[in-house]
Amino acid sequence: MENVQKKLREEAKNLLEEGKVDVIVGYEQGTLPLTATPCFISDPLEAEKLVWNAFCVQNLAKYVHDVIFLHRESQKRVKPEDRKKKVVGVVARGCTTRSLLIHLQERQYDRSEVFVIGVPCTGYVDKKKQSALLEGEEVLEGVLANSELQVKTASGDRKVALAEVLADNCLTCRFNNPLISDLMIGEAAPPMDADREFEAVDAFEKLPIEERWAYFTKEMAKCIRCYACRNACPSCYCKICFVEQTQPRWVGIGEDETDTQVFQLMRLYHMVGRCVDCGSCIAVCPMGVDLRKFLKKLDKDDLEMFDHRAGTSLDSPAPLSTYRENDREDFIFNP
Amino acid sequence: MAENQSSENWEPRIVAIVCNWCTYAGADLAGISRIQYPPNVRIIRVPCSGRINPFYVVKALQEGADGILVSGCHPGECHYLTGNLSARRKFAALKSFLNYIGMEGDRTIFTWVSASEGDRFAQVIKGVTEAVRALGPAKKLVKHL
Protein backbone atom coordinates (compact mmCIF):
# COMPACT_ATOMS: atom_id res chain seq x y z
CA MET A 1 0.00 0.00 0.00
CA GLU A 2 2.79 2.42 0.97
CA ASN A 3 4.42 1.88 -2.39
CA VAL A 4 1.17 2.29 -4.23
CA GLN A 5 0.56 5.55 -2.44
CA LYS A 6 4.04 6.85 -3.22
CA LYS A 7 3.77 5.90 -6.85
CA LEU A 8 0.26 7.36 -7.00
CA ARG A 9 1.50 10.75 -5.82
CA GLU A 10 4.34 10.75 -8.36
CA GLU A 11 2.13 9.75 -11.22
CA ALA A 12 -0.59 12.20 -10.24
CA LYS A 13 1.94 15.00 -10.15
CA ASN A 14 3.24 14.07 -13.59
CA LEU A 15 -0.20 13.80 -15.09
CA LEU A 16 -1.16 17.24 -13.82
CA GLU A 17 2.14 18.80 -14.88
CA GLU A 18 1.95 17.31 -18.34
CA GLY A 19 -1.60 18.54 -18.65
CA LYS A 20 -2.92 15.05 -19.35
CA VAL A 21 -5.61 15.60 -16.77
CA ASP A 22 -7.17 18.81 -15.46
CA VAL A 23 -8.20 17.49 -12.11
CA ILE A 24 -7.72 14.29 -10.16
CA VAL A 25 -10.41 12.86 -7.98
CA GLY A 26 -8.74 10.90 -5.21
CA TYR A 27 -8.66 10.49 -1.46
CA GLU A 28 -6.86 12.54 1.15
CA GLN A 29 -6.33 12.09 4.85
CA GLY A 30 -9.57 12.68 6.75
CA THR A 31 -9.86 15.02 9.71
CA LEU A 32 -10.34 12.16 12.16
CA PRO A 33 -7.86 9.36 12.76
CA LEU A 34 -8.31 6.28 10.55
CA THR A 35 -10.34 8.09 7.93
CA ALA A 36 -9.85 9.29 4.37
CA THR A 37 -12.06 11.58 2.41
CA PRO A 38 -12.54 12.32 -1.29
CA CYS A 39 -10.54 15.24 -2.65
CA PHE A 40 -10.07 17.11 -5.91
CA ILE A 41 -6.57 18.01 -6.95
CA SER A 42 -5.67 20.32 -9.80
CA ASP A 43 -2.37 21.75 -8.58
CA PRO A 44 0.59 19.37 -9.13
CA LEU A 45 2.07 20.47 -5.81
CA GLU A 46 -0.98 19.17 -4.03
CA ALA A 47 -0.54 15.66 -5.38
CA GLU A 48 1.33 14.98 -2.14
CA LYS A 49 -2.00 15.02 -0.35
CA LEU A 50 -3.25 11.87 -2.07
CA VAL A 51 -3.57 8.75 0.02
CA TRP A 52 -4.44 5.17 -0.79
CA ASN A 53 -5.25 2.94 2.15
CA ALA A 54 -7.94 0.83 3.79
CA PHE A 55 -9.90 3.92 4.84
CA CYS A 56 -10.75 5.04 1.34
CA VAL A 57 -14.42 4.20 1.26
CA GLN A 58 -16.59 6.21 -1.10
CA ASN A 59 -16.91 5.24 -4.74
CA LEU A 60 -15.28 8.12 -6.59
CA ALA A 61 -17.14 7.52 -9.85
CA LYS A 62 -19.93 9.57 -8.29
CA TYR A 63 -17.66 12.63 -8.20
CA VAL A 64 -16.35 12.01 -11.70
CA HIS A 65 -19.90 12.26 -12.97
CA ASP A 66 -20.51 15.38 -10.88
CA VAL A 67 -17.33 17.13 -12.05
CA ILE A 68 -18.00 16.39 -15.70
CA PHE A 69 -21.60 17.57 -15.52
CA LEU A 70 -20.75 20.74 -13.59
CA HIS A 71 -18.09 21.50 -16.15
CA ARG A 72 -20.52 20.95 -19.01
CA GLU A 73 -23.02 23.21 -17.32
CA SER A 74 -20.40 25.96 -16.88
CA GLN A 75 -19.38 25.68 -20.54
CA LYS A 76 -22.86 26.62 -21.63
CA ARG A 77 -22.09 30.20 -20.67
CA VAL A 78 -18.88 30.25 -22.70
CA LYS A 79 -18.63 31.21 -26.36
CA PRO A 80 -18.56 28.02 -28.45
CA GLU A 81 -15.06 28.72 -29.77
CA ASP A 82 -13.73 29.19 -26.24
CA ARG A 83 -15.19 26.03 -24.79
CA LYS A 84 -12.69 23.73 -23.17
CA LYS A 85 -12.67 20.05 -22.72
CA LYS A 86 -11.84 18.80 -19.28
CA VAL A 87 -10.20 15.50 -18.50
CA VAL A 88 -10.93 14.10 -15.10
CA GLY A 89 -8.42 11.73 -13.58
CA VAL A 90 -9.73 9.32 -11.02
CA VAL A 91 -8.12 7.00 -8.54
CA ALA A 92 -10.09 3.86 -9.23
CA ARG A 93 -10.20 0.39 -7.75
CA GLY A 94 -12.36 -2.49 -8.97
CA CYS A 95 -15.78 -1.25 -7.96
CA THR A 96 -15.04 2.32 -9.04
CA THR A 97 -14.07 1.17 -12.51
CA ARG A 98 -17.30 -0.81 -12.73
CA SER A 99 -19.26 2.34 -11.99
CA LEU A 100 -17.26 4.21 -14.62
CA LEU A 101 -18.13 1.44 -17.07
CA ILE A 102 -21.79 1.86 -16.23
CA HIS A 103 -21.54 5.60 -16.90
CA LEU A 104 -19.81 4.97 -20.20
CA GLN A 105 -22.29 2.28 -21.12
CA GLU A 106 -25.15 4.65 -20.33
CA ARG A 107 -23.48 7.35 -22.43
CA GLN A 108 -23.01 9.82 -19.65
CA TYR A 109 -19.63 10.98 -20.95
CA ASP A 110 -16.96 9.95 -23.37
CA ARG A 111 -14.10 7.63 -22.53
CA SER A 112 -11.67 10.44 -23.44
CA GLU A 113 -13.09 12.60 -20.67
CA VAL A 114 -11.81 10.31 -17.94
CA PHE A 115 -8.32 9.16 -17.15
CA VAL A 116 -8.43 6.07 -15.00
CA ILE A 117 -5.60 5.63 -12.53
CA GLY A 118 -6.11 2.02 -11.50
CA VAL A 119 -5.18 0.90 -8.02
CA PRO A 120 -5.36 -2.61 -6.57
CA CYS A 121 -7.75 -3.03 -3.67
CA THR A 122 -7.80 -5.32 -0.70
CA GLY A 123 -10.96 -3.90 0.83
CA TYR A 124 -11.82 -1.04 3.13
CA VAL A 125 -12.69 -0.70 6.79
CA ASP A 126 -16.36 -0.65 7.67
CA LYS A 127 -16.66 2.19 10.20
CA LYS A 128 -19.71 0.60 11.79
CA LYS A 129 -17.93 -2.68 12.39
CA GLN A 130 -14.92 -0.82 13.76
CA SER A 131 -17.03 1.20 16.11
CA ALA A 132 -18.93 -1.89 17.29
CA LEU A 133 -15.68 -3.66 18.11
CA LEU A 134 -14.50 -0.62 20.05
CA GLU A 135 -17.84 -0.49 21.85
CA GLY A 136 -18.51 2.92 20.37
CA GLU A 137 -15.42 4.47 21.91
CA GLU A 138 -13.91 7.38 20.05
CA VAL A 139 -10.61 6.78 18.31
CA LEU A 140 -8.10 9.36 19.57
CA GLU A 141 -5.17 8.11 17.58
CA GLY A 142 -4.71 5.18 15.31
CA VAL A 143 -2.51 3.50 12.76
CA LEU A 144 -2.85 0.54 10.48
CA ALA A 145 0.18 -1.71 10.59
CA ASN A 146 0.66 -5.40 9.82
CA SER A 147 -3.02 -5.93 9.03
CA GLU A 148 -3.95 -4.60 12.43
CA LEU A 149 -5.60 -1.40 13.59
CA GLN A 150 -3.70 -0.08 16.57
CA VAL A 151 -5.85 2.52 18.20
CA LYS A 152 -5.83 4.66 21.27
CA THR A 153 -9.13 5.34 22.95
CA ALA A 154 -10.07 6.91 26.27
CA SER A 155 -9.83 3.52 27.92
CA GLY A 156 -6.37 2.70 26.62
CA ASP A 157 -4.65 1.04 23.69
CA ARG A 158 -6.60 -1.47 21.63
CA LYS A 159 -5.85 -3.72 18.70
CA VAL A 160 -8.27 -4.90 16.07
CA ALA A 161 -7.46 -7.29 13.23
CA LEU A 162 -8.11 -5.72 9.85
CA ALA A 163 -9.97 -8.84 8.68
CA GLU A 164 -12.51 -8.30 11.45
CA VAL A 165 -13.49 -4.88 10.25
CA LEU A 166 -13.44 -5.19 6.47
CA ALA A 167 -16.76 -4.28 4.88
CA ASP A 168 -19.03 -7.20 3.95
CA ASN A 169 -19.02 -6.24 0.29
CA CYS A 170 -15.22 -6.27 0.28
CA LEU A 171 -14.93 -9.67 1.95
CA THR A 172 -16.67 -11.35 -0.96
CA CYS A 173 -15.70 -8.95 -3.75
CA ARG A 174 -15.17 -10.55 -7.13
CA PHE A 175 -13.74 -7.53 -8.93
CA ASN A 176 -11.24 -5.92 -6.58
CA ASN A 177 -8.81 -5.07 -9.37
CA PRO A 178 -9.58 -2.37 -11.92
CA LEU A 179 -11.44 -3.58 -15.01
CA ILE A 180 -10.25 -0.62 -17.05
CA SER A 181 -7.33 1.70 -16.55
CA ASP A 182 -5.17 4.13 -18.45
CA LEU A 183 -2.42 3.72 -15.95
CA MET A 184 -2.12 0.90 -13.47
CA ILE A 185 -0.33 1.46 -10.21
CA GLY A 186 1.06 -1.49 -8.30
CA GLU A 187 0.54 -5.20 -8.71
CA ALA A 188 -2.87 -6.81 -8.95
CA ALA A 189 -4.35 -7.54 -5.54
CA PRO A 190 -5.03 -11.13 -4.47
CA PRO A 191 -8.62 -12.30 -4.93
CA MET A 192 -11.16 -11.95 -2.16
CA ASP A 193 -13.57 -14.70 -1.09
CA ALA A 194 -15.91 -14.28 -4.05
CA ASP A 195 -17.46 -17.72 -3.96
CA ARG A 196 -19.45 -16.75 -0.90
CA GLU A 197 -20.90 -13.59 -2.40
CA PHE A 198 -24.52 -14.77 -2.47
CA GLU A 199 -24.51 -16.66 0.82
CA ALA A 200 -26.56 -14.08 2.69
CA VAL A 201 -29.06 -13.78 -0.17
CA ASP A 202 -29.46 -17.54 -0.46
CA ALA A 203 -30.15 -17.79 3.25
CA PHE A 204 -32.66 -14.94 3.15
CA GLU A 205 -34.51 -16.49 0.21
CA LYS A 206 -35.10 -19.61 2.27
CA LEU A 207 -36.84 -17.76 5.10
CA PRO A 208 -40.64 -17.95 5.26
CA ILE A 209 -42.41 -15.10 3.49
CA GLU A 210 -43.63 -13.41 6.67
CA GLU A 211 -40.13 -13.33 8.11
CA ARG A 212 -38.82 -11.75 4.95
CA TRP A 213 -41.51 -9.10 5.08
CA ALA A 214 -40.86 -8.49 8.77
CA TYR A 215 -37.19 -7.97 8.05
CA PHE A 216 -37.84 -5.62 5.15
CA THR A 217 -40.26 -3.50 7.16
CA LYS A 218 -38.01 -3.48 10.21
CA GLU A 219 -35.03 -2.27 8.17
CA MET A 220 -37.05 0.32 6.29
CA ALA A 221 -38.56 1.62 9.51
CA LYS A 222 -35.07 2.77 10.49
CA CYS A 223 -34.72 4.91 7.39
CA ILE A 224 -35.10 8.65 7.94
CA ARG A 225 -35.19 9.46 4.22
CA CYS A 226 -32.08 11.60 4.32
CA TYR A 227 -31.28 10.30 0.79
CA ALA A 228 -27.60 10.04 1.63
CA CYS A 229 -27.61 6.58 0.05
CA ARG A 230 -28.90 7.98 -3.19
CA ASN A 231 -26.49 10.88 -3.11
CA ALA A 232 -23.54 8.56 -2.60
CA CYS A 233 -24.56 6.14 -5.33
CA PRO A 234 -22.72 6.51 -8.66
CA SER A 235 -25.65 4.92 -10.47
CA CYS A 236 -28.10 7.49 -9.05
CA TYR A 237 -27.26 10.38 -11.29
CA CYS A 238 -30.65 11.58 -12.54
CA LYS A 239 -30.98 15.35 -12.54
CA ILE A 240 -34.37 15.05 -10.94
CA CYS A 241 -34.80 11.96 -8.86
CA PHE A 242 -38.24 10.37 -8.68
CA VAL A 243 -38.33 11.00 -4.95
CA GLU A 244 -38.33 14.73 -5.55
CA GLN A 245 -40.65 14.81 -8.51
CA THR A 246 -43.95 16.53 -7.88
CA GLN A 247 -45.57 16.03 -11.28
CA PRO A 248 -46.54 13.35 -10.55
CA ARG A 249 -45.58 12.91 -6.93
CA TRP A 250 -44.38 9.35 -6.89
CA VAL A 251 -43.59 9.08 -3.23
CA GLY A 252 -45.37 10.82 -0.41
CA ILE A 253 -43.19 12.84 1.94
CA GLY A 254 -45.18 12.29 5.11
CA GLU A 255 -44.43 9.99 7.98
CA ASP A 256 -46.37 7.07 6.60
CA GLU A 257 -44.15 4.01 6.74
CA THR A 258 -45.29 2.80 3.35
CA ASP A 259 -43.91 5.95 1.75
CA THR A 260 -40.49 5.00 2.97
CA GLN A 261 -40.99 1.41 1.88
CA VAL A 262 -42.04 2.53 -1.56
CA PHE A 263 -39.12 4.92 -1.82
CA GLN A 264 -36.70 2.16 -0.91
CA LEU A 265 -38.37 -0.42 -3.09
CA MET A 266 -38.14 1.79 -6.13
CA ARG A 267 -34.64 3.02 -5.52
CA LEU A 268 -33.51 -0.54 -5.05
CA TYR A 269 -35.34 -1.67 -8.16
CA HIS A 270 -33.58 1.01 -10.19
CA MET A 271 -30.39 -0.87 -9.40
CA VAL A 272 -31.16 -4.04 -11.33
CA GLY A 273 -27.91 -4.69 -13.18
CA ARG A 274 -26.56 -1.30 -12.08
CA CYS A 275 -25.30 -1.95 -8.56
CA VAL A 276 -21.59 -2.72 -8.31
CA ASP A 277 -21.68 -3.57 -4.62
CA CYS A 278 -19.20 -0.82 -3.70
CA GLY A 279 -20.95 -0.33 -0.39
CA SER A 280 -21.00 3.48 -0.62
CA CYS A 281 -24.70 3.74 0.24
CA ILE A 282 -24.25 1.54 3.27
CA ALA A 283 -21.22 3.45 4.45
CA VAL A 284 -23.05 6.78 4.40
CA CYS A 285 -26.32 5.59 5.92
CA PRO A 286 -26.63 7.19 9.35
CA MET A 287 -29.23 4.66 10.47
CA GLY A 288 -27.47 1.44 9.55
CA VAL A 289 -30.17 0.21 7.20
CA ASP A 290 -29.23 -3.19 5.76
CA LEU A 291 -29.44 -2.15 2.13
CA ARG A 292 -27.03 -4.78 0.95
CA LYS A 293 -29.37 -7.65 1.80
CA PHE A 294 -31.67 -6.31 -0.90
CA LEU A 295 -29.17 -4.94 -3.39
CA LYS A 296 -27.28 -8.19 -3.56
CA LYS A 297 -30.47 -9.99 -4.54
CA LEU A 298 -30.71 -7.76 -7.60
CA ASP A 299 -27.15 -8.68 -8.41
CA LYS A 300 -28.00 -12.36 -8.14
CA ASP A 301 -31.13 -12.06 -10.28
CA ASP A 302 -29.20 -10.06 -12.83
CA LEU A 303 -26.75 -12.91 -13.14
CA GLU A 304 -29.28 -15.74 -13.07
CA MET A 305 -31.99 -14.22 -15.21
CA PHE A 306 -30.07 -12.09 -17.63
CA ASP A 307 -26.56 -13.54 -17.50
CA HIS A 308 -25.22 -10.07 -16.81
CA ARG A 309 -22.99 -8.39 -14.24
CA ALA A 310 -23.22 -4.69 -13.59
CA GLY A 311 -20.38 -2.67 -15.06
CA THR A 312 -18.19 -5.50 -16.21
CA SER A 313 -18.20 -4.84 -19.91
CA LEU A 314 -18.76 -1.99 -22.30
CA ASP A 315 -20.62 -4.20 -24.72
CA SER A 316 -23.40 -5.57 -22.58
CA PRO A 317 -26.09 -2.94 -21.96
CA ALA A 318 -28.03 -2.60 -18.71
CA PRO A 319 -30.30 -5.66 -18.56
CA LEU A 320 -33.54 -3.70 -18.39
CA SER A 321 -32.70 -1.69 -21.48
CA THR A 322 -32.52 -4.76 -23.65
CA TYR A 323 -34.06 -8.22 -24.08
CA ARG A 324 -33.56 -11.64 -25.55
CA GLU A 325 -36.14 -13.58 -27.49
CA ASN A 326 -35.83 -16.50 -25.10
CA ASP A 327 -35.91 -14.59 -21.80
CA ARG A 328 -37.52 -16.48 -18.98
CA GLU A 329 -41.29 -16.76 -19.05
CA ASP A 330 -41.94 -18.98 -16.05
CA PHE A 331 -43.58 -16.13 -14.13
CA ILE A 332 -46.23 -15.50 -16.80
CA PHE A 333 -49.74 -16.28 -15.60
CA ASN A 334 -51.51 -18.83 -17.72
CA PRO A 335 -54.96 -19.84 -16.53
CA MET B 1 -59.36 2.27 -1.67
CA ALA B 2 -58.52 1.30 1.84
CA GLU B 3 -62.06 1.75 3.09
CA ASN B 4 -63.39 -1.60 1.94
CA GLN B 5 -60.57 -3.53 3.57
CA SER B 6 -62.19 -4.55 6.79
CA SER B 7 -65.78 -4.84 5.66
CA GLU B 8 -67.24 -8.32 5.81
CA ASN B 9 -68.41 -8.54 2.25
CA TRP B 10 -65.00 -7.74 0.94
CA GLU B 11 -64.51 -7.98 -2.79
CA PRO B 12 -61.06 -7.97 -4.34
CA ARG B 13 -60.16 -4.82 -6.22
CA ILE B 14 -57.94 -5.54 -9.12
CA VAL B 15 -56.18 -3.05 -11.31
CA ALA B 16 -55.48 -4.30 -14.81
CA ILE B 17 -52.95 -2.32 -16.80
CA VAL B 18 -53.28 -3.49 -20.37
CA CYS B 19 -51.91 -2.52 -23.75
CA ASN B 20 -54.13 -0.86 -26.29
CA TRP B 21 -53.43 -3.17 -29.20
CA CYS B 22 -53.92 -6.64 -27.81
CA THR B 23 -55.24 -7.09 -24.32
CA TYR B 24 -57.53 -4.08 -24.39
CA ALA B 25 -58.92 -5.27 -27.72
CA GLY B 26 -59.23 -8.74 -26.19
CA ALA B 27 -61.26 -7.25 -23.33
CA ASP B 28 -63.39 -5.49 -25.92
CA LEU B 29 -63.98 -8.74 -27.72
CA ALA B 30 -64.98 -10.42 -24.47
CA GLY B 31 -67.49 -7.63 -23.99
CA ILE B 32 -68.88 -7.75 -27.51
CA SER B 33 -69.21 -11.51 -27.29
CA ARG B 34 -70.99 -11.14 -23.95
CA ILE B 35 -68.57 -13.41 -22.15
CA GLN B 36 -69.04 -13.07 -18.40
CA TYR B 37 -66.11 -12.29 -16.14
CA PRO B 38 -65.88 -10.99 -12.58
CA PRO B 39 -66.55 -7.25 -12.21
CA ASN B 40 -63.62 -6.83 -9.80
CA VAL B 41 -61.24 -5.45 -12.34
CA ARG B 42 -60.60 -1.81 -13.22
CA ILE B 43 -58.91 -1.53 -16.56
CA ILE B 44 -56.27 1.05 -17.35
CA ARG B 45 -55.32 1.27 -20.99
CA VAL B 46 -51.78 2.14 -22.01
CA PRO B 47 -50.23 2.18 -25.48
CA CYS B 48 -47.96 -0.82 -24.91
CA SER B 49 -46.84 -3.06 -22.07
CA GLY B 50 -43.39 -1.61 -22.62
CA ARG B 51 -44.78 1.74 -21.60
CA ILE B 52 -45.72 0.50 -18.14
CA ASN B 53 -43.40 1.90 -15.55
CA PRO B 54 -42.96 -0.82 -12.91
CA PHE B 55 -43.62 2.00 -10.49
CA TYR B 56 -47.28 1.91 -11.56
CA VAL B 57 -47.54 -1.55 -10.08
CA VAL B 58 -45.91 -0.55 -6.83
CA LYS B 59 -48.02 2.60 -6.63
CA ALA B 60 -51.22 0.65 -7.19
CA LEU B 61 -50.24 -1.70 -4.38
CA GLN B 62 -49.58 1.24 -2.11
CA GLU B 63 -52.90 2.84 -2.98
CA GLY B 64 -54.65 -0.31 -1.85
CA ALA B 65 -55.23 -2.49 -4.90
CA ASP B 66 -55.58 -6.10 -3.81
CA GLY B 67 -54.15 -7.35 -7.05
CA ILE B 68 -52.52 -5.99 -10.18
CA LEU B 69 -52.66 -7.54 -13.58
CA VAL B 70 -50.31 -6.44 -16.30
CA SER B 71 -51.02 -7.77 -19.74
CA GLY B 72 -49.78 -7.08 -23.24
CA CYS B 73 -49.49 -8.74 -26.63
CA HIS B 74 -47.88 -12.17 -26.86
CA PRO B 75 -44.12 -12.08 -27.46
CA GLY B 76 -43.51 -11.43 -31.12
CA GLU B 77 -46.86 -9.70 -31.59
CA CYS B 78 -46.27 -6.34 -29.97
CA HIS B 79 -47.55 -3.46 -32.08
CA TYR B 80 -44.23 -1.73 -31.45
CA LEU B 81 -42.35 -4.97 -32.11
CA THR B 82 -40.37 -5.35 -28.91
CA GLY B 83 -42.15 -3.35 -26.20
CA ASN B 84 -43.38 -6.47 -24.49
CA LEU B 85 -39.96 -8.09 -24.60
CA SER B 86 -38.49 -5.23 -22.56
CA ALA B 87 -41.56 -5.38 -20.33
CA ARG B 88 -41.02 -9.07 -19.75
CA ARG B 89 -37.58 -8.41 -18.29
CA LYS B 90 -38.74 -5.51 -16.15
CA PHE B 91 -41.53 -7.53 -14.64
CA ALA B 92 -39.49 -10.70 -14.20
CA ALA B 93 -37.11 -8.67 -12.06
CA LEU B 94 -39.89 -6.80 -10.27
CA LYS B 95 -41.85 -9.91 -9.42
CA SER B 96 -38.79 -11.71 -8.15
CA PHE B 97 -37.84 -8.73 -6.01
CA LEU B 98 -41.31 -8.24 -4.57
CA ASN B 99 -41.31 -11.90 -3.65
CA TYR B 100 -37.90 -11.56 -2.04
CA ILE B 101 -38.97 -8.76 0.27
CA GLY B 102 -41.96 -10.81 1.32
CA MET B 103 -44.88 -9.57 -0.80
CA GLU B 104 -47.36 -12.22 -1.94
CA GLY B 105 -46.52 -13.27 -5.49
CA ASP B 106 -50.14 -13.75 -6.56
CA ARG B 107 -50.95 -10.08 -6.12
CA THR B 108 -48.86 -9.06 -9.08
CA ILE B 109 -49.68 -11.08 -12.13
CA PHE B 110 -48.27 -10.75 -15.61
CA THR B 111 -49.58 -12.31 -18.75
CA TRP B 112 -50.29 -11.97 -22.45
CA VAL B 113 -53.73 -11.77 -24.10
CA SER B 114 -54.13 -11.07 -27.80
CA ALA B 115 -56.91 -9.16 -29.54
CA SER B 116 -58.58 -12.36 -30.70
CA GLU B 117 -58.58 -13.97 -27.26
CA GLY B 118 -61.78 -12.67 -25.69
CA ASP B 119 -62.22 -16.03 -24.04
CA ARG B 120 -58.77 -16.05 -22.64
CA PHE B 121 -59.25 -12.54 -21.29
CA ALA B 122 -62.26 -13.69 -19.31
CA GLN B 123 -60.31 -16.75 -18.10
CA VAL B 124 -57.43 -14.58 -16.96
CA ILE B 125 -59.69 -12.22 -15.04
CA LYS B 126 -61.41 -15.16 -13.39
CA GLY B 127 -58.10 -16.74 -12.49
CA VAL B 128 -56.64 -13.53 -11.10
CA THR B 129 -59.76 -12.73 -9.11
CA GLU B 130 -59.78 -16.18 -7.56
CA ALA B 131 -56.09 -16.05 -6.72
CA VAL B 132 -56.47 -12.65 -5.08
CA ARG B 133 -59.65 -13.65 -3.28
CA ALA B 134 -57.76 -16.57 -1.76
CA LEU B 135 -55.15 -14.17 -0.41
CA GLY B 136 -57.67 -11.83 1.18
CA PRO B 137 -57.39 -8.04 1.40
CA ALA B 138 -53.97 -6.55 0.73
CA LYS B 139 -52.18 -5.43 3.88
CA LYS B 140 -48.55 -5.07 2.94
CA LEU B 141 -47.30 -1.77 1.56
CA VAL B 142 -50.84 -0.33 1.75
CA LYS B 143 -51.01 3.30 2.76
CA HIS B 144 -53.71 4.11 5.28
CA LEU B 145 -54.89 7.64 5.07
Ligand code: SF4
Ligand atom coordinates in the same frame (compact mmCIF):
# COMPACT_ATOMS: atom_id res chain seq x y z
S1 SF4 C 1 -16.02 -3.83 -3.16
FE1 SF4 C 1 -14.12 -4.75 -3.98
S2 SF4 C 1 -13.14 -3.15 -5.22
FE2 SF4 C 1 -14.75 -2.15 -3.95
S3 SF4 C 1 -13.68 -1.46 -2.13
FE3 SF4 C 1 -14.40 -3.51 -1.62
S4 SF4 C 1 -12.74 -4.96 -2.20
FE4 SF4 C 1 -12.30 -2.95 -3.13
Ligand code: SF4
Ligand atom coordinates in the same frame (compact mmCIF):
# COMPACT_ATOMS: atom_id res chain seq x y z
S1 SF4 D 1 -28.95 6.75 3.84
FE1 SF4 D 1 -30.06 5.34 5.21
S2 SF4 D 1 -31.48 6.66 6.36
FE2 SF4 D 1 -30.74 7.89 4.61
S3 SF4 D 1 -32.33 7.55 3.02
FE3 SF4 D 1 -30.72 6.00 2.67
S4 SF4 D 1 -31.39 4.17 3.81
FE4 SF4 D 1 -32.60 5.93 4.57
Ligand code: FES
Ligand atom coordinates in the same frame (compact mmCIF):
# COMPACT_ATOMS: atom_id res chain seq x y z
S1 FES E 1 -48.48 -3.08 -28.11
FE1 FES E 1 -49.24 -4.70 -26.87
S2 FES E 1 -47.42 -5.15 -25.75
FE2 FES E 1 -46.63 -3.65 -27.11
